[in-house]
Amino acid sequence: MTITTHAAIGAVxxxxxxxxxxxxxxxxxSHFLVDMIPHxxxxxxxxxxxxxxxxxxxxxxxxxxxxxxYVILGVSNxxxxxxxxxxxxxxAGSIMPDLVIGLHDLTKSKxxxxxxxxxxxxxxxxxxxxxDIKLGYAIIGQAVIVVLxxxxx
Ligand SMILES: [Zn+2]
Numbered sequence: 001m002t003i004t005t006h007a008a009i010g011a012v013x014x015x016x017x018x019x020x021x022x023x024x025x026x027x028x029x030s031h032f033l034v035d036m037i038p039h040x041x042x043x044x045x046x047x048x049x050x051x052x053x054x055x056x057x058x059x060x061x062x063x064x065x066x067x068x069x070y071v072i073l074g075v076s077n078x079x080x081x082x083x084x085x086x087x088x089x090x091x092a093g094s095i096m097p098d099l100v101i102g103l104h105d106l107t108k109s110k111x112x113x114x115x116x117x118x119x120x121x122x123x124x125x126x127x128x129x130x131x132d133i134k135l136g137y138a139i140i141g142q143a144v145i146v147v148l149x150x151x152x153x
Contacts, residue, residue, distance in 0.1 A: 010094025
């Protein structure tokens with residue numbers, strides 16, 4: 001899923017749970033579970049990881065990250081009473097797995113390899129068996145989900 005989608009899910013978890021530790025853990029677990037849904041990034045990942053064509057993946061991720069920041073800024077400025085720490089922790093937990101993947105891509109650290117395997121076990125669980133959906137459909141679907149989630153807050 002996009003960072004924006006993970007962040008929106010983390011925000012809803014943070015508002016719902018209200019506890020930073022629980023929010024972080026539930027947010028991180030949500031990342032793995034939500035990533036199981038085929039979400040159109042298989043071709044982008046293949047071009048990045050196998051064909052070493054980085055431009056598309058870097059552009060997509062940069063735009064996604066900036067939109068995620070806007071969503072987080074918007075959510076954190078809502079006039080709703082909640083624990084800011086719980087909100088931040090749940091969002092941090094929900095996007096953290098992709099940070100670890102990026103750190104591994106950058107460092108190739110052997111200490112992160114187990115986490116990468118765990119992440120892609122979930123990420124590829126259904127898309128490897130049944131195929132992926134088109135990226136455009138996935139982006140539209142995720143945009144709708146983000147709007148719906150933000151309306152829950
Ligand atoms: Zn992920």
